[in-house]
Amino acid sequence: MDTEYPKNPRRSSGRVTLADVATLAGVSPITVSRALKRPDMVTDKLRQKIDKAVKTLGYIPNQAARSLVSSETKIISVLFPSLSNSVFSSLLDGIYNTLTPAGYKMLLTNTHYSSVQEEELIETMLEQNPDGMILTGIDQSDSARQRLMNIGIPVVQVMELGDNPIDINVGISQFDAGYAMTEHLIQKGHRHIGFIGARMDNRTQRRLQGYRQALIDHSLPSEDYISTSFAHTSFQAGAELMVKLVSEHNQIDALFCSNDDLAAGAIFECQRRGIKVPQQLAIAGFNDLEIASAISPRLTSVAIPRFEMGQKAAQCLLDRLQDKPCPTHIDVGFKIVPRESS
Amino acid sequence: MDTEYPKNPRRSSGRVTLADVATLAGVSPITVSRALKRPDMVTDKLRQKIDKAVKTLGYIPNQAARSLVSSETKIISVLFPSLSNSVFSSLLDGIYNTLTPAGYKMLLTNTHYSSVQEEELIETMLEQNPDGMILTGIDQSDSARQRLMNIGIPVVQVMELGDNPIDINVGISQFDAGYAMTEHLIQKGHRHIGFIGARMDNRTQRRLQGYRQALIDHSLPSEDYISTSFAHTSFQAGAELMVKLVSEHNQIDALFCSNDDLAAGAIFECQRRGIKVPQQLAIAGFNDLEIASAISPRLTSVAIPRFEMGQKAAQCLLDRLQDKPCPTHIDVGFKIVPRESS
DNA sequence: CTGTTAGCGCATTCAG
């Protein structure tokens, strides 16, 4: 009785395969494949037998094998600088809700605002053979840009518009938005307008540049009232930066905060210190998060259609994947929302 | 001149493969494979040639092919009920930051608080052959539970502890936490304690049950001062529910909100209406988000180690994948954080 | 409508 049956030549994963289903249903594997993918290509009778076999065995298709054949993965990889910033939550929601009905899955990664980490993550992601990629901002490293352009999958850069997109670009001009909010404060009659910012990533920097330019264009002092920190954004940071700036320059009558968290933190601190907003100090934020319309006093902010931006980014990717026409440059716009705080 | 060379028999993806690298480097594919995975198994000289060829060609390993062979994907799928709720952002951060250094990627999905959607998503995710799975809460459908137990991959249920876990369970008792906060308010001398809740998902329901039980145990009215809504949680909802409840029962002297967003919304509205917190109305939240310690007055809340919970969930998964010992039941605990609002 | 053949890209045998 020699071992004619191989010892264990099969490195099988132990999972139920198409072949197992085929055996049980008494058909060939390809028929099972067809019954699952294009049911109308198979007789009712066979299809029922197959469906039954699938259920009995608890068969689950193996996407890796499919991808290997089709070189399609139905995976989109999404690279965000932070997973806990609510600005990105809405974006993510828009992306997810668009991708999922189309049968795509989302591989999400966190670059921690580092273009070095981003570059590494792009490499790792490419090993997954994603059908497309969504990146945040326009400041990827040169080699990452190059890499992506060579690969040939659709890529969306989202949040901010630039002159030299990798492929598709969906966002707004952060500079213009910073400029517009500053002008709003000027029009409200303020002449000593401060700026506080945390994290100071590239987008925040460009908001700051917009602020500076607006002040210059209106012949107002543009460098005196700026207080920034590389610490991460928080209510706490908003409170601290506000206190610092106002105590150093008590003539400041308005404060442009680089986002709503800082602004809300500043307002909370003003309440504690009895500083009247906006009578003694006008305060404006950025992003128009839900808190802006809820806080008391309600916060003037820059509204950006974050959810829609996510949807559009994802939709462009999908269009491109189906060879549908799709613009490569979408300005989703922003809006100054004046409220009680300014 | 007959077409001896096949028309296009090769369905190649066009991507650079291991074989291409091998040809250029003048070695066999397996040597390239080894040079990449276990560099020490290959001569320096060959390795250098190979590395060079990899760079020249821009070779990217194909994870689908690897997975097919190894039946390992290095993918963990994570199912959350919401992507925009900041409670889950911290969880996600903890999970991501633990998985990534270990070489795992994260496939993230949104169940929208629906166990039907969750069940479908679990099926879809299983097609990806994830090495492990992280689910939110303990209320999966029976068939989903069954499915997961049969598959045999490690599964973590996170956020809340239950009696009958699928596999690993990391969280707290929502009931106990609701009970504890209610007792805190009682100890502060309040006798007419209201409860407002939105979304009313299972975890919120169990907090409410804790609230009820605490009132019963202290012989206080437990059904009169409850106002809930199935709308999603928001500052706005907090304001509305508070107004409704207080106007219907003006004897209410304390309000337990099912989360911090509702509580903050209630506080903002109190500020608008000149209701003094906590003198006229004490307010407590749940989750201890950053806003709790920032808002004025600072908000009493229930602190849960969300980030650590994510880390632990992910770590258990990793341990299990490496056959390391790992507890299957981890109570991460909660803490009442008394602040100015109560 | 169904089956046969072959190959996607890689890594695990087992030899040399």
Added chain:
DNA sequence: CTGAATGCGCTAACAG
């Protein structure tokens, strides 16, 4: 230390 053969699970192409 390196290579040849083989198969992971599935589906496109081409019969029948």
